[in-house]
Amino acid sequence: MASYADDLSLAHVLADTADSISMARFRALDLHVEAKPDLTPVSDADTAVEKAIRATLARTRSRDAVLGEEYGQTEAAAGIGTRRWVIDPIDGTKNFIRGVPVWATLIALMEGDTPVVGLVSAPALGRRWWAATGHGAFAGKHTAAATPIRVSGVSRLSDASFCYSDLMGWEESGRLAPMLDIMRQTWRNRAYGDFYGYMLLAEGALEAMVEPELSLWDVAALVPIVTEAGGRFTDLTGRPGPGGGSAVATNGRLHTEVLERLSSPGIRAL
Template identity: 75%
Template sequence: MATYADDLALAHLLADTADSISMARFRALDLHVESKPDLTPVSDADTAVEQAIRSTLARARPRDGVIGEEFGSSTAPAGAGNRHWVIDPIDGTKNFIRGVPIWGTLIALMEGERPVAGLVSAPALGRRWWGAQGHGAYAGRHQHAATRLSVSAVRKLGDASFCYSSLSGWEEGGYLEPVLDLMRATWRSRAYGDFYGYMLLAEGALDVMVEPELSLWDVAALIPIVTEAGGTFTDLAGQRAPGDGSAIATNGHLHQEILSRLARGRA
């Protein structure tokens, strides 16, 4: 079986660099923000973090490809294999520019279409999560102060804590009513958004996280963490993620019921 210990160690070093850049710009009075063509915001911190990560990867893993939110895809050299890194320099940019501390850098390693290692670093929260295939999932302030993660054992929807992204995306996709029904059927519902709901799921603090629209860099780092913590991660069709750009992450026990309810109630 492949081992990803060296790749995880590198991901931590990349995150250290990212944290130092992003924290220096968080709540900075001279933070520069522009709108991308899709009207989502990008700050000077987003671009600086991704540039720094790409620079380190070019030296440390010159045979690996890189895909990033801000600068697209750089192909690995011919014959280099199918490894590539996927970077979201700041997931939660809207939080970042408003001074909300729930944002983080997402770093994933993929082999082909399969995410095999992932790390999420949220320096404003003082917390980091990571996992790799066959290595388990962990969280802590850094890799030497970590606890192993495990999803919850909740088996009944009525006992579950349900997390979702903003309702507008679900409404646009025709899923508003089934999502509202799930909110009524579960013990508690909250919209934590971005990476955070998935990490709370991996910690066992909630039981379901659903999102209708995602890019590869939004989700690749999350999958190994959730699955190595014992959870299940698919798209809305039940296909193993990254899938079609949607995400259903659960503790495993509730997964089929969530999929069925969403499919049955779609407009």
Template identity: 70%
Template sequence: MPGYADDIALAHLLADAADAVSTARFRALDLRVEAKPDLTPVSDADTAVEREIRALLAAHRPGDGLLGEEYGEEPASGPDGRRWVVDPIDGTKNFIRGVPVWATLIALLESDRPVAGLVSAPALGRRWWGALGEGAYAGPDAAGGAPIRVSAVRDLADASICYSSLTGWESTGRLDAMLQLMRDTWRSRAYGDFYGYMLLAEGALDVMVEPELSLWDVAALVPIVTEAGGTFTDLAGRPAPSGDAGTENSAVASNGALHADILSRLGQPTEH
């Protein structure tokens, strides 16, 4: 991976450190959980992981910018404007309830475009990573990675789709469309958070959709899905995500063959 080899190697280093912190706190009896101003939960593991990643990036890439979910943004001081985007624990609600489906998400953006991403899910014993023009991979670690590829399913009636909770679809006026899409597909499951996108990249399912996301929720996922041969846009069909930390994003990720059909069904609100 000549173009982004050093960046992916660093992302693995960051993930190693993050995994050591998060796994030590997973199912810990003294885990501390608080509510953030938006009423979403944050654990002491979330904040500890982000502090560890920030310290490592300051040492290895002092000129790069950094946006983290828990501690905000540090602008880039280097001339190229590169920026790392980190979600220390994606799936905090799973984490605090002892559900092993959670991960650290690490992305590198250039000109607000995600060019490299890594997802590490230590409780599942698996990582996924990819970089622009260099393919997508999955395995237990960097040494054990193998290429991954999206499915070849072309008909919605044969497709397995994944989605976020239905309350988000209701709040954006697309609940009826989402329910009909579920009826029209072979199988629908709400695996949630990062996991649906990674199953899509591996070809285990064919579509993953979410109506409301922050930049740190999605930036790392885009290079992995697209380098695995998939398509990743927002609900309006625009390239996702927005590089603005304050902008709410949506996501439609697919194997490509089903993308236009999904957008036609979910692109416009239908409820008032």
């Protein structure tokens, strides 16, 4: 098994840089915000963070490709290789620009189509999560205060805490009825949104997090953290990994049932 310890260490360095930039702009009175062509917001913090991460990667990993939300794909200096860094400079920009502290920088390293390193840094929450293939999943303020994390052992949907993105997306996807069915059957449901639900899942605080539509940079960093913590991560068709444009992440024990329910147009009883 390949070791990604050096890459994970670099991801922490990148996150340190990102945190210093984003926290300096969080709740800044002169924060500049524009609308992108898809009408989603982008702030000067988003662009500054991605530029800084790209500059460091250009110096330290020049043979690797880079994909970022704000500046797209940059091929490696030596041509297209199998390694690619995937960056979301600020996941939760809408929270960021409104002063809500639930936002994070997402950093992933992919080998081909597989994320092998993932780091999520949420400096306004004072917390960071990270994992690499074969190294386990951890959380803490920094590496010196790391705690191993693990998904829960809950095995019944009626005992589960269920997390989701906003219901508008599920209505647009045509899956609102099965979503409401799951919500009725679970012990508790909340829409924490963005990266946060996945990190709570990895810590064992909830059992499922689902989203109907995602880009690669939204999800690549989350996959290693969830899976190294013992969970499962697929798209809505059940295909493992981040490339399907949707996400179903669970503690593993409930995965098949959640997938089946989201694929069913009708309402089932327990």
